[in-house]
Amino acid sequence: MRSRYVAGMASPDPLAPLRSRPDRAGVFSDFDGTLSAIVMDAHEAEPLPGVADALGALVGRYARVGVVSGRPAAFLVAHLGGRGIALSGLYGLEHVGPDDAIAVDDEVERWRPVVTAAADRAEADGWPPEGVERKGLSVTLHFRGRPERDAAARAWAEAESARTGLKVLAAKQSYELQPPVDADKGTALADLARGLDAVCFVGDDLGDLPAFDALDRMARDGAAVVRIGVASAEAPPELLRRSDLVVEGPAGALDLLRSL
Ligand SMILES: [Mg+2]
Known part of the structure; x- marks a missing residue:
């Protein structure tokens, strides 16, 4: 863990590469446990109040804004659709276009x-x-x-x-x-972030590590990347260890999105 995010106090600001050129930057996030509280019944998960609006507000300013999740794309569309947010469901198996139509590869x-x-x-x-x-x-x-x-x-x-x-x-x-295909949050994030100069991803779980791996590859190719971990009682230590920023729970993730 390199630093803990405190609004207005991080110095130097690790998000500066995104904030300085939002037209060249992408903001991406996991859903469960990151933008929604973990619930006992997976069907009851909802984004924290304000999440959809916070992401929607970023759509106009940043080159790309997306959510990459293990949830079915239809679930993501129901909660976050209609705002121009790129949505990737089932760990990259389902893609949602700007018209909220869901696409799946034949394979x-x-x-x-x-x-x-x-x-x-x-x-x-x-x-x-x-x-x-x-x-x-x-x-x-x-x-x-x-x-x-x-x-x-x-x-x-x-x-x-x-x-x-x-x-x-x-x-x-x-x-x-x-399905045994080469798809995970890393391949999904790499597709969504192609061509961007600065990219951040917010995640809370082991399934988000491939997205961090994708950020590592983008960094080697010259992009500025920010790995953001969501701390909780269940957060995997490896995820937090690899995070450039750590926020406290989904409420902390929402504060971070609003600060962008
Ligand atoms: Mg999660």
């Missing part, structure tokens, strides 16, 4: 029935339906509030991966099965 689409069958088997194997999040092109097995089920969830996901060819992604108190 990914053909895995949809395999994912549905895996979700059906999870429930048939006794996982409670509320812990099996069906996202269309991926399925997430949640064990929030049941830490003793971590090992069983992992073992189930790995066995299902071996059976189907789907890949396993470990996330916060969950395991997700996804």
